[in-house]
Amino acid sequence: MMKQLFYLFLGAMLMVSCVEETNPEFDQKSFTKIYDNNLFTINYFPIDMVQTEDGGYLILGGRRLETPSFIGIYLMKADKDGNFVSDVEVDESFTNPVARLALINNTYRFFCMDPLTYQVHLAQTDANLEAVNIEPVNGAFNYPCAAQADGNSFILLSYDDLDKQSVLTVLNANGNVTQSRAFTIGAGEDVDGPILRHFMRIGRQYPFEVGRIPGGLYYFNGFYNYTFSLVFTNLNQDGPNGVVNGNQEEGGLSAVQPLSATKFAVARFSFDDNYLVPNTTLNPTGISSSVNLGGNTLPELEPNARIKILRTSINNKNVLVYGSNTRSKQIGLYFYDEATGTFITSKYLGFSNPFEIAQVISTEDGGLAVCGTTYVAGRFPRICLIKLHPDDLSKVK
């Protein structure tokens, strides 16, 4: 009988060991968080996000100011479980933050603007948002459009409203200019109207971008010669080395990700339609047109959708992640094989209330974090953060 009792006890213990227990590891593995504020008129929206060294998340955002002109600066920190930790509403004397948030000398840096002089400033903060320091960059640069870190330097696209020029500049970590070159957007009174409306966030938001082909030419995606174009330059010669022309304001590239010297993953827009082009060859020293790039048309995406491209590795596979907004008000993630451009799978985030993407990043556990805006109760814009573990992306293989 002792033997049977032993088996009975053993069986019971085995079954009890299969039950659910609180597991803090699961809390940071996958989650959806919506950062609410109970003030009726508050309007926060994210612009960029990084994962900090403590596993938490630092979000750079914008906020609607009481006197509508430009957009204010909002910073928020969440812990590794996605829970709100702290936030900062930066003084209204600085507006229009642009980034990729860059970690240089233990501070996260981004660019912003003085709303009175339009002068570009370099802002820096720590991972816990204990202080935000903002200093003007050296040189007369106005209207920051896009920025990207390149090692310990920055590549900045700004707009010169006096001479109506797109200005591409390389600055060091302290905001000192090392190289700069200006490119005309064209002559005429109303030619910069779309740019100014973009800055006041009362019109279409253009997908300004800057970057550098690894070890090669710099590029910007912005206005050049009356057209929203992708412009390549070595910053030494007048005029661009190469241009991928758009179609005035109605066609162009909505996202750019260089893969090699001539191979690119891009997305393009054309008269409200969107096309994902995960594997294409662009000539950085010639003139071409984005219209000829073809691509996968996705009717499910909203007109002129915001598109983000992330080059990453998931489940030991090099992939391109395209993140965008669908007509059904979800965030769509589309995964392509980086080597071939072949479609792998898709994943849709958000439901019930509208969701819009702002940024998608890789996380230290090999997963993804997607930052965006959701509309709580269908009406209050709030920042949201969706964390996906590689297990959630098991179809990516």
Next chain:
Amino acid sequence: MKKFYLLPCLLLLAGLTFGQATKKRKGTFSNPAQNQKETFLDKQWWLGFKAGMNLSQVLVEKRYSALSPGNYDASLTDKGYDDFSSPGTQATLEVTFYYKGFSFSLQPGFRHSVFTYSNNYEWTDPENANNRLELNYQNEQKVDYAEVPLIFKYDVIGNKLRPYVQVGIYYGFLINANKAVEISGTDYASGGVNEFRNDPVIIGAKDLFAKNHWGLLGGLGANYNLGNVRLNLDIQYRKGMSLINSTENRFGSDRLSGIGEAMDDIKLNNLVFSFGCLFPMRYLASGFKTLDQR
């Protein structure tokens, strides 16, 4: 499925072992044939069926929400659980071995439990009282379990009416789960006082619940001998000892997390009322008399 059969098999095996054990009496003179007959008559197997209703109570181990507030205390929007308010149902097959007032009972069954909670949200504007929205989220969870309780009973007193007390352990296997969320509220910002109630969002929520859970039980009841049949009234309090929610899939439903909903880490207690009848498996005397009528 292997797990599903493991415990009942073991329990039956143990029951049979106890049931067939013999005990030698020492130091007294007795008629061996008479003793054997009395020992035989002290034992009985009962087989029966019970059904009834149950009420649920939730114990929160750790609170979670998809909403992470920045300017107000998260506790203001905590879920408020309604204890023992929504009736569920259960049906049980009972196999009981009786020996000298003690019973060893295996009661595999199906349990459908319902529990509800609500939370409230409010958005206001200190500068304009008309800018105000109040929302109430009413959540109803319906969970179905296959359960295997193992129970020891002691008949306190009586012959025809036999009250008993009981303690035991149970193990539950999730069969299905559904969740319904109904949002209602008052909108003061639309030019008047607009009270509204949306159609509930109803989703299958099996992935949001733990596949297995276990607990302890205690209770009391009574058997009433009616001819060869026993009528049974049974009341149990079941205390959940493990979480009934899935900790890994907490945010697994976009429909729910999209509206800020995420399940807490919870244990489920139940008050279970059952009524049924039991049939003897052995007839111990001529005329098909059972143990209590010999």
